[in-house]
Amino acid sequence: MEKKVSFEDNLKRLGEIVSELEKGELPLEKSVELYSEGVKLSAACRKQLDEAQIKITEDNGSEK
Amino acid sequence: MPVITVSQINKYIGFVLKGDKNLRGIMIKGEISNFVDHYRSGHLYFTLKDSESAIRAVMFASAASRLKIELEDGMSVIVSGSVGVYEKTGEYQIYVNDVLPDGAGAASAALEQLKRKLAKEGIFDEAHKRPLPSLPKKIGVVTSLTGAAVRDVINVLTRRYPVCEVYAMNALVQGAGAPDSVCRGILRAESAGCDVIIVGRGGGSSEDLSAFNTEKVAYAVYNCKVPVISAVGHEVDFTVCDLAADLRAPTPSAAAELAAPSIESLYERIDMLEGRAGSSAMSAVKSCMERFSALDARLAAQSPENRFRVNKEKLANLEGRLKTAALRCIESRNAALERNIAGLEAMSPLKVLSRGYSLAYSGSELIKDSEKIQSGERIELRFAKGGASAEIIEKW
Numbered sequence: 417m418e419k420k421v422s423f424e425d426n427l428k429r430l431g432e433i434v435s436e437l438e439k440g441e442l443p444l445e446k447s448v449e450l451y452s453e454g455v456k457l458s459a460a461c462r463k464q465l466d467e468a469q470i471k472i473t474e475d476n477g478s479e480k
Numbered sequence: 481m482p483v484i485t486v487s488q489i490n491k492y493i494g495f496v497l498k499g500d501k502n503l504r505g506i507m508i509k510g511e512i513s514n515f516v517d518h519y520r521s522g523h524l525y526f527t528l529k530d531s532e533s534a535i536r537a538v539m540f541a542s543a544a545s546r547l548k549i550e551l552e553d554g555m556s557v558i559v560s561g562s563v564g565v566y567e568k569t570g571e572y573q574i575y576v577n578d579v580l581p582d583g584a585g586a587a588s589a590a591l592e593q594l595k596r597k598l599a600k601e602g603i604f605d606e607a608h609k610r611p612l613p614s615l616p617k618k619i620g621v622v623t624s625l626t627g628a629a630v631r632d633v634i635n636v637l638t639r640r641y642p643v644c645e646v647y648a649m650n651a652l653v654q655g656a657g658a659p660d661s662v663c664r665g666i667l668r669a670e671s672a673g674c675d676v677i678i679v680g681r682g683g684g685s686s687e688d689l690s691a692f693n694t695e696k697v698a699y700a701v702y703n704c705k706v707p708v709i710s711a712v713g714h715e716v717d718f719t720v721c722d723l724a725a726d727l728r729a730p731t732p733s734a735a736a737e738l739a740a741p742s743i744e745s746l747y748e749r750i751d752m753l754e755g756r757a758g759s760s761a762m763s764a765v766k767s768c769m770e771r772f773s774a775l776d777a778r779l780a781a782q783s784p785e786n787r788f789r790v791n792k793e794k795l796a797n798l799e800g801r802l803k804t805a806a807l808r809c810i811e812s813r814n815a816a817l818e819r820n821i822a823g824l825e826a827m828s829p830l831k832v833l834s835r836g837y838s839l840a841y842s843g844s845e846l847i848k849d850s851e852k853i854q855s856g857e858r859i860e861l862r863f864a865k866g867g868a869s870a871e872i873i874e875k876w
Binding site for chain 2: 438
């Protein structure tokens with residue numbers, strides 16, 4: 417059900433949320449909503465780093 | 481004079497040449513041309529020339545099989561061998577034992593020439609150098625998959641940046657086929673969706689780097705749509721691949737470190753971002769609360785209870801002022817009255833009498849003129865204390 421989002425995209429989104437919050441022009445409800453999304457994202461990012469397993473694809477160069 | 485045959489004369493010339501020490505075991509420098517690889521026999525035939533002259537050369541299969549380099553036209557070489565005659569055609573030629581590439585001189589001159597050409601074509605321009613992606617998803621490595629370079633890159637990335645995918649693209653890194661193989665590898669890594677590509681090989685300075693000093697590899701790096709890090713593993717001299725790349729690394733391990741951030745810095749970045757999100761959300765809540773309190777206070781000020789209280793205070797204040805004003809008014813009247821009484825007292829006749837004067841009355845009229853009274857008339861005298869009746873005896 418949950419779509420697999422890459423670490424890079426999660427971190428990028430977290431950065432966007434922080435900039436949005438730091439502008440300080442949001443209605444309170446939206447700030448709180450963004451903040452909780454940010455907390456979820458940072459937890460997801462940490463988990464992705466904790467569980468990261470490098471993926472290696474070998475291409476021996478032969479024509480497909 | 482005896483007549484001899486063509487065979488005899490050629491045989492004799494061959495004999496003479498063989499006997500000349502100056503033509504045996506010699507080394508000759510020149511450029512290869514008309515190269516023919518006689519596959520069936522394994523013998524190699526070519527012409528060795530310099531700017532003015534040429535000599536035929538043959539290398540028999542037994543010697544050719546020991547050759548470490550591949551001969552081709554245009555190659556500057558030093559051949560070793562002996563001069564002899566091919567009796568069938570009456571041609572003298574050099575019978576080659578070994579061929580060595582001619583010194584670094586020619587090669588490095590050619591390389592300098594290539595560097596100048598590529599520089600002129602803008603392949604090394606700083607303006608073309610692109611920044612590396614800060615968070616690469618897929619890192620391409622174009623190198624020999626049996627070499628140390630790919631293992632080094634994977635080791636570094638496994639430790640430093642395990643969130644990525646490594647696309648290890650096999651390529652020949654030495655030999656005649658290497659330049660094409662490297663070019664193909666770059667294209668393939670690019671179309672596999674890599675967002676940064678490491679091209680290179682490991683090893684020391686003695687290894688052959690010629691594949692990375694070719695025009696086609698320089699162009700493949702330059703034309704690659706994603707940034708390329710060159711890691712040819714050669715400290716002394718930059719290859720054209722290094723110069724054309726967006727970034728140069730001294731070793732494949734160093735290239736891997738440059739390609740990706742460390743996992744520690746990522747954890748730090750997440751903590752920092754979370755902290756900033758928290759404090760700005762808190763300050764948003766705080767500023768809303770402050771705005772609310774300010775409005776709430778203004779609203780409370782407008783409530784009926786508060787207005788009643790304010791009016792009551794105003795009333796009490798006015799009452800107070802009224803009282804003070806009234807008091808001040810009475811006091812000033814009192815003072816005026818006291819001043820008048822004092823003045824009145826100063827004017828009282830009783831005060832004069834007390835100093836020894838007397839008042840004389842004719843009836844009820846105070847006598848101020850002797851003309852108003854007659855001799856023998858009775859008058860009344862009033863003193864400060866008491867009074868008396870008197871009769872006028874004489875007047876004047």
